[in-house]
Amino acid sequence: MIDRDQVLHVARLARLRLSEEEVETMTGELSGILDHVDRIGRLDLEGVEPTSHVVELENVLRPDEPRPSLPREVALAPAPDPHEGAFRAPSPQADA
């Protein structure tokens, strides 16, 4: 189960602005999914190692040789608001 306040809290963490309607449907849908998923919470998995990666790999290295990188203008081309060779974004404070 997840309640409305938790949905709003998680939305803030995820940087998602939800409409009033979305908050409502999300609360119901997420609760339903979590109810199902909660089944694994009841399993006794004491002592089982977690798997984060299925292929065993160790120290994948390549020679540390300088290579050309993307030219600045190419990297900036897809940006919504490139400015003077940089990514421009709004100020963290509205009135700044």
Place this chain on the structure above:
Amino acid sequence: MSELLELSVAEAAAGIAAREISTGEYFEAWHAAALGDELNAYLWQVEEGNGYEVREGPLKGIPVAVKDIFCTEGSPTTAGSRILEGYLPPYTATAVRRLDAAGARVLGKTNMDEFAMGSSNENSAYGPVLNPWDRKRVPGGSSGGSAAVVAGGLAPCAIGTDTGGSIRQPASLCGIVGLKPTYGAISRYGMIAFASSLDQCGPLTRDVTDAALLLAALQGRDPCDSTSVGIEGGIVAPSRESLEGLRFGVPAELARDEIDAGVREVFEATLTRIEDLGGEIAAVALPSAEHGISAYYVIAPAEASSNLARYDGVRYGMRSESGGDLLEMYETTRAEGFGPEVKRRIMLGTYALSSGYYEAYYGQAQKVRTRIAADFDTAFAGVDFVVTPTSPSVAFGLGEKTDDPLSMYLNDFFTVPMSLAGIPAISIPAGLAEPPGGGARLPVGFQIAAPAFGEQKLLEAAYALEREIGFEARSGSDDG
């Protein structure tokens, strides 16, 4: 012209190598077919260019449809999302570069569920893809566009990505071959990330030989993806005709009621065919597989919530025009740019990773993952392959499951365990079945899974079985 479209990729490649087929004429035929797309399967198609230089290689002159999740330099790449509308990547994914190096040419970019999240292709911001067998039904997802173009005669072959079944399930619902290779067989560089520990590129083709041909070109280590290792010894065209000496395991836990009667019938008939070819059927146990969906729908959204944090309206993609400070810009951009399913998964993943819940969800799911992988290890000690239906149902109707995300998730029941274990699995068309409620018969896929990096053996078995099944029906050609 239309005779050229009847050829498999292997046949066309042989004809091109023998100079019996002109690459220009072959490409033109497919380009014209692709332009006739009435399935909403393509999001972008290449312009017919005279300046294109055909490269020598095993795929010389072969057009390939590419899921819109692969970055292609200078060509639109949206991942089915509004947030990447108009995005022109500054580089090309390694998988596409490898096809190009083998002589293939990108024919177009195919529609998909937004950021590969979905099993019906209804989550695309650019509208759903229609199933070529019945345009009122879904093609499956998330690689629905790639499956539909191959099944609908709009491309000779395609590539897609599979995170929990996104190649195998649409292949099954569209009556074609779909292969998810071992995690690490093909580079993920330039493949827009959904769940990084699960995502894998693979081919969608008319037959098993074509899947082998594409995999041979795609696989390999890539310095740009440290998790890519390639397949030792490479891949060759399969030629096995008998299944003598091979054991096929049927998981007892997967014999569930949720399977459509028609799908079950085709599955059982296919087991008989395996025995006809000299193969042996055995029961295996995958006791943890029933928790696959739960583990998957924690791990995949958790990784997605982290991967999708990059779409913040600063470096690429759209930015909301509603103004405000930085935080407001992030929140409104993401609210306007992401569709409902992507938001749902970001929320689910963020919740599962949030303070106080991490161990109960993500930690526990990773342990279930260990258990599922161990189940397969135990099974493969006694059998060569594990087989299941690919999907519990044939293609369902557009809109039939959109109101119930959980029932949509449960559709991935048979494909998710292999993804969690990182092992290769192929879906081949095994026959036709009437959908529940009646109507024209629709394709049913048969899934074969093998131990990690066992692709060659998997393709050999699938090839022998494919010959025995002799699935000839094409979309629209079945009249009962």
